[in-house]
Each structure stands twice: as C-alpha cells, then as structure tokens.
Amino acid sequence: MARRTSLKFRIALRACLLVGLLWLGAAAVTWMEARQEAEELFDAHLVQAASLLVAQTDLRIEHDDDHADEVFEESHAPSLHRYGRRVAFQVWAGRRLTLHSANAPQLPLSAVEEGLSDSQVAGERWRVYSAWNERRQVLVQVGERVSAREDVTRAMAAGLLRPLLVALPLLALLIWWAVQQGVRPLDALAGAVEGRAPDKLTPLPDQELPAEVLPLVERLNILFARVATTFERERRFTADAAHELRTPLAGLRAQAQVARAAGDDASRQRALDQLIAGCDRMAHAVEQMLVLARVENARPEDFVPADLAAVAREVVAERVPAALDSEVSIELEADAAAPVHGNPVWLAMLVRNLVDNAVGHSAAGDLVRVTVRREGDGLRLSVRDHGPGVPEDELPRLGQRFWRSPESLRRGAGSGLGLSIVMRIAELHGGHVVFRNNDADQERGLTVELALPLGRERGSR
C-alpha cells in the first residue's frame, strides 16, 4: 500500500528546511562580513606594526649607524602571545636583512615592496605589509601567516554554526508541535468522521473550524443531509409499500377462503370475481409503485425543450374515448405554445394521472376541463372536475403516499400513489401542485393546479 504523506509532516518538513536554509544563509552573510572586518582589522595591525618599525628604524639610523645590520635576537622579540609566533617582520636595508623577528624567513616576505600583498615563502602563505622609510633606505615588511588568519575565521564560522546545530533540532521540535496544534481542528474532525456509525448522517459540528476546512465540512454536511433524505425516503417508501400491500393481500386471502368455504355456486362465483378484481387492483398498485420508485430517483438530466400544451392535447385525445364510455366529457383550453424544459414522458404521465383522477371522480354527464396557460414567467396547467371534491381538512393529505380519499376507497379505486407521482414529477420540473375545492365558485368538484417554470421557446437559443 502506498504510504500517504502526512500533511503535518509536509508542513513541518518544509518549515524546517526553510528555517534551516534561512539560518544558514544569514550565518554565511554574517560570517563573510565578519571575516571581511577581521581581515581589515588584521591588516590595520600589520600596517601599524610596520609604521612603528619604520619609525624605530629611522631613529636607529639617525643615532646609531654602526649597528645597521643588527639582528633582533629571540630575546629581543619575546613571544608575548601565542599569536606572536604567527606574525613576523623583516627590516631590509637594500638587499641586506638588517633586522627580523626570530620566526621570520631569510627570504623577503613578499616581492611586493609597497603596501599589502599576499605571498608564498618556503611553502607558507603570508599576508604582508611592506613599507619604506621616508628616504627609501630601509624596507620594512610585516607578515602574518594566512593559516593563522584562517584559524580565526574558522573559529568564527564554528561560533556561528554551533548554536545552529543545537537550535535546529529544537526548532524542528517546536515547529512540529506548532503544526500539531495548528491541525488539531483537522484531527478532531477526522476523529468525528472516523467515529461515526455508517448510518449516522447528522451534520458535523462546524464551530471553531479554520476557514480552510469550513467549506469541506459544509459540503460534507450538505451531502450528509442529501443522503439522509434519500435514505429516509427509501426507508419510508419500503415500509409504506410493504405495509400497504398487506391489506390487499389479506383481502385476497380472505376472499379465497370465502370462495373455498362457500356453500353455493353463486357466492363462490362472487368471491372469485372479487378475488380477480383484487388481483387487478394490486397489479395496478404495484405498477404505480414502480413508476413512483422511478420518478423518485429520476434526475432532470434528460430534460429537453417540450410543449406542455402539446403534451396535454395528446393525453386528452388518448383519454377521451374511455371518458365518453362513462359519459364524461373532457375539454382542453390551451395557449398556442407552452414551452417547458422537461421530460415529455413524465409530463404526459403527470397530466394523465390528473385527467384520470378527474374522470374517475366525475358522474355521468359531468365535464372535466383542462387548461394550459402562460402566466408571467410560468406555466399553469389546471384540471377541474365536478365530482364530490375533497373535505377541506383532508386537502393537505392529497399527494401523501398511499392516502386515498374516502370516496376512492368506497369505489375501491386507485392505489393512493397517483398524486404522489404527480407531485414528484412536478417537483422534478421545478414546479408545484395546489389542490382546492371549487366551492368558492358555488360548484362542486376539485381543481388541481400545476405551476411550472416557463421553458425557452422552441427554436430560440
């Protein structure tokens, strides 16, 4: 399994590297500047020493010309300090070395006879300052071993780097701790998600969350809510369906038992007829359940520009013959075009369910009126019947799954799912359905109104 890099590890590593690099950079700059300063300081000392010697030599020449080639014995130039051995001087009169420190080589310290120079004498590198006395009789050369200077700068570098070696691991620990503290809300969140039962879909707490994580949690919560709704819907549907199938099943079984126990042919025949009618009704209910399950899970992806008026016209034409058989007439009143963005098959099913309901609740001689109208930026389809209507207190229950009006129950018609299907299809198309009794108009019956958002005109882009 590929190991995931930890966010904490990545942040801490980067922080450590950056801090280390910055520190090193700063140390390097400091060291270079310090070395420069030190060089200048050392050089200044060389220069000062040389000028002292030149002055000294001038005095000797004035007062004591006889001792011109005197050699400083070791005793005359005591090693005053351990650095003393690293510094040497020579006093040249012409080609003759008249005075020198004990640790000075016999050859000139530098070929350059004026100012600062670097040289190599007998395998040893020197930094040398050369100066003439005023009358150019005597050349004074003061040199310092480069190795001595390097010792100093090395010590300086070590001084700069040593704390780094101690501080960097300490700093890494501190960075790690800081990162840990920083991502604590994330850890808490991960813990909260990890500790959840798979069916727990309550939202995650979003207080005290850093701004970067909040969108993630918000999206997660939206997802949780959606999944929970779907779960709940499925669970309720399954429960309702199983529950609702028990009663007709009990009816079928009871009718079968009645038929078996019937003492005469007429009552047996009657029970068997009831049994068959019951089976047909149940087949219809199962069919409706399947349709509802399909529309419940439908998404508006396959929507196309459609014409609600055309859909209504088709459905009415299809339903008129059966309605006329029970002496119910259907009228359609529709605007020329009612553009809608949707699935024409679902829309036809919606209209068909409404028309069938209206016809089913109508008596012989009644009229069912279907209207499709544009209203503002919406469409309105209404189906109006002159049946018994629905008691006001039952109106809100219309469209509830498996709810049937006492009237439908009495007639033994319907599955109680037709209006649920209608409402779901309306919802899918961004619309809604309103039921109201016609009583206000002094006439019986129910009006179902569907409001849908207006679609683009066909052909226009």
Place this chain on the structure above:
Amino acid sequence: MRLLIVEDDPLLGDALQVGMTQAGFAADWVSDGVAAENALAGDLAANFDALVLDLGLPRRDGLSVLRGLRARGCRLPVLILTARDAVEDRILGLDSGADDYCLKPFDMGELGARLRALVRRSEGQSAPVLEACGVRLDPAAHTVCVDGAGVELSAKEFALLHALMLNAGRVLSRSQLEERLYTWNDETGSNTVEVYIHHLRRKLGKELIRNIRGVGYLVRKR
C-alpha cells in the same frame, strides 16, 4: 353472535363480512372511523358481541375509535386487525383497550376462533363448549348435542341458542336477541324470534329455554 367489522379496504371488508357470516356470525361492515362511531354510539354498542377494528381508517383513526369506546365504559370485546406489525403498535393497541391483536394477512378460521374466544371470555365463560340442562353447544364445530345425540339446527336457530347459552342465567329480551341475530341487511319479521324459540323447544325439549312473560327468555345455568 353479531360482529361489527370496521375495515376501509373494500375487498377485505367484503371478504370479512361474507367469511364471518359463513362462520356463523351475524356481521355488519362499515369502512371509516366516523361510521364506526355512529354504529356504536350510545346503547347501540350493546347490539354487538365483538368489534373487528382496522387501525388505519379514513376520517377517524381506529385507535381513537377504540379509546372513545373505552372512555365511556363500553366493554365490547375488540379485536384489532391491522397491517401495523411493530411491537410498539401492538403494545399501544392492547394498552388502548383492545382485547386481541391480529396481523394482516390472517386466516379466516383463526380470526373466527379468536372472536369466539373473546366473546366467550367476555361472557365469563372459559370452556369452549357451552353446556346447560344436558344440551352441549360447540361454537367452533357448530354442533349441538342433547344427551350425547346430535341435533340438526338451522343457522339462525343455532345463533339464537348460542346467544342464550352464552348468557346462561340471564334473561334476554326479544329485541336483544333480534339484535344479536340480524345484521342491518337482514329482513326481520315481527315474530321470528318466537318462531325460532318454538323450533328449538321442539328439537331440544321444553325445559331448556324458559319464557319469562313480559321480559324475555332464559337458559338456566346447569
């Protein structure tokens, strides 16, 4: 024995009414909660020996019908017949005053037996076979014996004898007996109870059923 069936599903309601009639009950059927309350309002509840009650009813829920019944002290045996199978529903049903709880789908034979048991217990009997003055009546098998010999009775004769023997030691008026015998759909003649009593006395002997003049009829215990 007269039953009131409250069931909103037309197929099942019809089957219950016909099937319970086949089983020897006089069965009436209503299909919503309000109709059930009307049928049981006031003294009318006394006309029934048992109530078969669905829970999910239009207009008024079965449980509120049941609670209303118990609230006014009605002791009518009630059997809940429902598709709600959750334990909580069953507990709620029984604790709301039901005497038995039956789940759909069910067996007609079992439902009949449960109803007979409910009625028997509500009348203070526990033996399934009723006995008085040498007459044995078996409600389940629908048979009557006098001193061990079987006697053929018509359905109404049997129902009348059953009602009297269930209430052995109590006087039942003619109208009380009529209520127990006939559903709303039956045509009743003016003296049919007297006719059936006459037939029963002829078949079972004169001692069993005593006529209390001006009050009604009585079967004595033992």
